[in-house]
Amino acid sequence: MLDLLKSSVAALALMAGGAAAQDAITLGMVLEPPNLDPTGGAAAAIDEVVYANLFEGLTRFGPDGSILPALASSWDVEEDGRVYVFHLRDGVTFHDGAEFTAEDVVFTLDRARAEDSTNAQKVLFEGIESVEAVDPLTVRVTLTAPDGNFPFKMAWGDAVMVDEASVADLATKPVGTGPFKFDEWAQGDRVELSAFDGYWGEKPALKRATFRFISDPTAAFAAMMAGDIDAFPNFPTLETLPQLQADPRFKVIVGTTEGETILAMNNAQPPLDDVRIRQAIAHAINRQDIIDGAMFGYGTPIGSHFAPHHPDYVDQTAKSAHDPEAAKALLEEAGADQVKLRLALPPTPYARRGGEIVAAQLREVGIETEITNMEWAQWLESVFKGGDFDLTVISHTEPLDIDIYARPDYYFHYAKPEFVALMDELQAATDPEQRSALYVKAQEMIADDYVNAFLFQLARAGVANAKIEGLWENAPTQANDLTGVRWVE
Structure with missing residues (x-):
């Protein structure tokens, strides 16, 4: 009877573990980011962790490459493309509880275009003449010349919005407005995120996300086969894709990149x-x-x-x-x-x-x-x-x-x-x-x-657990956007 009870407890524990796993995901990446501040580093690996997950901009890239509203719900174009008026979403907060307002937009864009800016894509901001907070939810950006591509520039990871109060520690303790917040960075191994309860938009299906760094291709394949990794969006051992494709546990996702x-x-x-x-x-x-x-x-x-x-x-x-x-x-x-x-x-x-x-x-x-x-x-x-x-x-x-x-x-x-x-x-x-x-x-x-x-x-060739949906097929920017990712049965 005691053995039967032990077996039942073990079975329940396994079932509970399986259920918990359905709201968490572990992604593999070849390169570890040198820091976690997309406004102060050139490495693609930074955006692959934080873009659309931790940080958001006024606009964003959709999975098809289109430019979508993000922290700005809409914008008006004036003076033949020389002036952009962005209308910000109400009720947005940073992960530390600070309110997101037009003043944060002014700070972010002025910081990015400053003479001493360390932004890797400073050229995105060079055409800005002035940034003005019209009111807490309205920002007026005046350019030195008309620029029909300005909403595109604001969608880059280098143009995400930051708070002056937390900007000094973004490299190691990033604070953004995204659907996930930063939990831990075990350097050399992983970055852990969790769902942000105060997120302004639609809540993600995932509650936790772990990015594991596996630079060795053989180890990446072994981790995938063992189930230690749920998805590897940029899989390094392309020669093994036919083997993985033939395994019903996995699906191979092949698309294009920039x-x-x-x-x-x-x-x-x-x-x-x-x-x-x-x-x-x-x-x-x-x-x-x-x-x-x-x-x-x-x-x-x-x-x-x-x-x-x-x-x-x-x-x-x-x-x-x-x-x-x-x-x-x-x-x-x-x-x-x-x-x-x-x-x-x-x-x-x-x-x-x-x-x-x-x-x-x-x-x-x-x-x-x-x-x-x-x-x-x-x-x-x-x-x-x-x-x-x-x-x-x-x-x-x-x-x-x-x-x-x-x-x-x-x-x-x-x-x-x-x-x-x-x-x-x-x-x-x-x-x-x-x-x-x-x-x-x-x-x-x-x-x-x-x-x-x-x-x-x-090419963007990735591998994922067959029960995962919502990963990007193509890569219009360097990102592993988890906002629409979920487990299905």
Whole structure:
């Protein structure tokens, strides 16, 4: 009888544990964010944890890439796109109980555009002339020039709203207005969130969310198979997807991203300041071999810095088609004998695997590389911030970010005056047809200048428990939005 009682208690405990699991989720991520402040860091991993979960902006990206209201329920456009009046939602509070008002918008946008701002996308705010709190729920933003793209800019993770009282600790103790609040960051292992009871909008079905950081692809696969991870939205072991797809416990989710994967080149220093050398490198690259070898066939070849799913995309791949003989001729014309370049590789599997293939392809045309495998923080500091590199393989996952080529201090150092002028014209344009034509010109210019070797558009290939619904299929921005995620039977 005692054994039967023990068995019954154990069974009830298991049932209770199973029920509890239906309002919690554990997501896997390859990279751990260097901090948790999306307004003060460039790493995509920050937004992958906090975007739409912890922090919200005036607007936000929907799962289809559309721009939706967020903390602003609506906005008016005045003076032909030079003035935006945002109408804020009533009753919004930060996780620490502070009220969200127009003054927080003024503080956030002024902080982001300040001279000493550390915002990684400071360019988003450069067109702002003034920000005024008309009343507690109304904000008037005046721009220096018309900008039809301003609601899009306000949807970025770098433009989320913050409170002056808690801003000093955002990196390690983030406080936002989102449906989840921060609980714990066990560095090197996980970040834990829980549902925010005071959330202004529709409450999420999930009560708890854990983001676990698993950099080793083999360990990621093992964790998925063991059930330690419920979903891995950007799964690192693509070669195992057929096996997981055949397992009824899982579903494989394949979509697109905004991630242009490039072999970035330092245009500011020799020999890469010579367009012939850059063109030779571009012709030495066999994109399909890299997609097959590093991504197991997942990825779309690109010839410029633009997503193929965007309506203004123009295929530029023919300009840098794989042609080793053309590459050798260009090197000879440039008088470049015995070229040796440093190739810095961040820890992502696409970079490590792709970098080895790139090195082999360059060797075939006479270019030797010295590979340095870097951890993420080291890559951000040395390559992205310090510009101390020759070549690197990286995915730029920010949406519609071709404007980075106009930034003079950006790590690959292009900023051709004609391109800067083109971006200035695009900034002021509000007519959709004019903007489309300018995007086409921009793609063509950087392709013709061989600024970088453009490899492929990163696929979003994820794995999830078959009972989970609501995860994004595509990635219009770098996010793991949990607001619509739920377990189903």
